[in-house]
Amino acid sequence: MTDRYTKAVNSGFTQTLAKKLGLPRPAVLRRYRAGDSLTVGPVLVVSDxxxxADADAIAQTLLGWDLDVRREPTDDVRWGAVVLVLTEATAPTDASEAVLATGSVLRRLAGNGRVxxxxxxxxxxxxxxxxATRHGVDGFLRSVAKELRGGATGxxxxxxxxxxxxxxxxLGTLRFFLGAKSAYVDGQLLRVGPTADGVPAADAPEPATDRPLTGQVAVVTGAARGIGAAIARTLHRDGATVVCVDVPAAGEALAATANAVGGTALQLDVTAEDAGERILAHARERHGRLDVVVHNAGITRDKLLANMKPGQWDAVIAVNLAAQLRINAALLEAGLEGLxxxxxxxTSGIAGNKGQTNYAFSKAGVIGHTRATAGLLAARGGTANAVAPGFIETEMTSRIPFATREVARRIPSLAQGGQPVDVAEAIAFLASPAAAGVNGQVLRVCGQHLVGQ
Structure with a gap:
């Protein structure tokens, strides 16, 4: 699961050789480490x-996060981030000066910087x-993200x-995008609405909280290995008590994950009719509550549709989609507050993928039920969101033929695959109180992959 090319062109003799030959050099991405600064340099806040007034309010908040905040572009700074505030622009020409001011400093945006x-x-x-103006900002952001270099994202x-x-x-969303936790999130626009009913915004913790899930109990399905295990570790790091769920056949690996995060293991096939009830009962009996559910369990059975057998279609729909619907129905029936x-x-569910009609159907279905469930949970102060990974370096993707794997790695704007922790960081953010106003959204973790953009 290692991208040897990226490692090679960023170290030792091969780095020098790559420079001389003019080979593409994907950047080494800066990922979260406790104690690191939020950004890699000063933050420029510009606006129309x-x-x-909105830009001033954001600048004051950033100062409270111990960041070096500037309001005017200068030539003597290696910028860590640029925050472009266009909340009150009402005509396309309103944005021109601020957009061009942003462009004037991009050559001095540090590696792993942020826009x-x-x-x-x-x-x-x-x-x-x-x-036109509001849609224009979206197009601008997606395009400027494709122009950034050195691991910088927009x-x-x-x-x-x-x-x-x-x-x-x-502020929680802004902090996520500014920091290293969003290393592989690029070219994405996340809508933030009113805090869900029953959870007053005043009760939400400060976005800078190091352990935002303290006191929370989280369930992660498919937790035995890979992305699921990374999710369990990240939620634990953020303070949650984690219930790790996977099939009995993965019992040994599941126990290892649960032990590593100080949580509990539940051997369970998520396609069981009573899976939702058993998950809820385990969480309540062992930990007294249930606050977060992460539907990670999934399988692939790739075939061209012309060659697909009924069992290959049905198995993918059962695990990837029907199980989530059934579990969600049980949780909604239980009337949990703030879930x-x-x-x-x-991304296959967004743009489709050859040989994955069953998988794409199931993942597009996940997006559909997420949007429909969001309103049902909001009535009790909860949220439903989805994360759409692109090419992630896992045991499964390591089995893809070499040439196909290399193409998949280089297509994104960041020119590399993501890591399981990149998916986990996005999930941990969406599970946190700081994302209480994010509901019914799909956040892609794909390095700005071409598909679905």
Missing amino acids: GASK VTVSRAPADGDSPALS NGVVLTDDVAVDDPSV RIVSLAS
């Missing part, structure tokens, strides 16, 4: 004139000019329903 836009979502009743925080820029969920559900989708 009408959005100055983050803060804007508002289009809404019914917008004037044509306002709608992402956008999109406010809905008149949410203020100092809302805890807005956060995060489901694993896939």
Whole structure:
């Protein structure tokens, strides 16, 4: 599961040779380590004139996070991040000066730097000019993200329903995008709305909290190895007590994961009719509560549709989609307050993929049920979101033929595959109280892969 090419062109003699030959050099991505600074350098906050008050509020927050914050571009700084605030722009020309100011410093954006836009979502009743402006920010962000180099990324925080820029969920999303936890999230726009009913924004913790899941109990399905094990470790790091779920055949690996995170193991086939009830009973009996459910369990049975057997189709739908629906129904029936559900989708469910009609159906279905479930959970202060990984370096992807694997690695803007921890970091964010205003969304963890963009 190692990208040997990326490692080679960033170290030793092969690094020098790669430079001389002009070979592509994917950057070594900066991932989260406790104690590291949030950004790799000073943060420039720019805005259009009408959005100055919002930009001032964001700058004050960033100062409270012990960041070096500047309001004017200068030539003597290696910038760690640029935050472009366009929340009050109402016409396309309003954004011009701030956008060009952003462009003027991109050559001095540090490796693993960040560009983050803060804007508002289009809404019914917008004037044509306002709608054009708000959609324009989206296109701008996705495009500038493709221009960045050296492991730098660009992402956008999109406010809905008149949410203020100092809302805890807005700030939590901004912090996620600025930091190393979003290393493989690139070219994405995440909508942030009002905090779910029953969870007042004033009760949400500060986005800078190191262990935002302290006191929470989280269930992770498919936790024995790979991405599931990484999710369990990351949720534990953030303070959660973790219930690790996997099939009995994976019992030994499951126990190892549970022991490593100080949690409990539940051997369970998620396709069982009573899987939801058993998960809830285990969490309550062993830990007294259930706060987070991560639907990670999944399988592939790839075949061209013309060659696909009924069992290959049915197995994928049963594990990847029907099981999630059944478990969610049981949890909704239980009436849990403040429950956060995060489901694993896939870029294949967004753009499709040859030989994966069953898998793409199931993952698109995950996106569908996430959006439909969001409103049901919001009524009790909960949320439902999905994470859509692209090419992630796992045991499964290591079995892909070499040439196909290399193409998949180099297509994203970041020119490399992601790591299981990249998916885990996105899930941990969406499971945290800081994301209380993010509901019904799909966050891609794909290095800005071409598909579905």
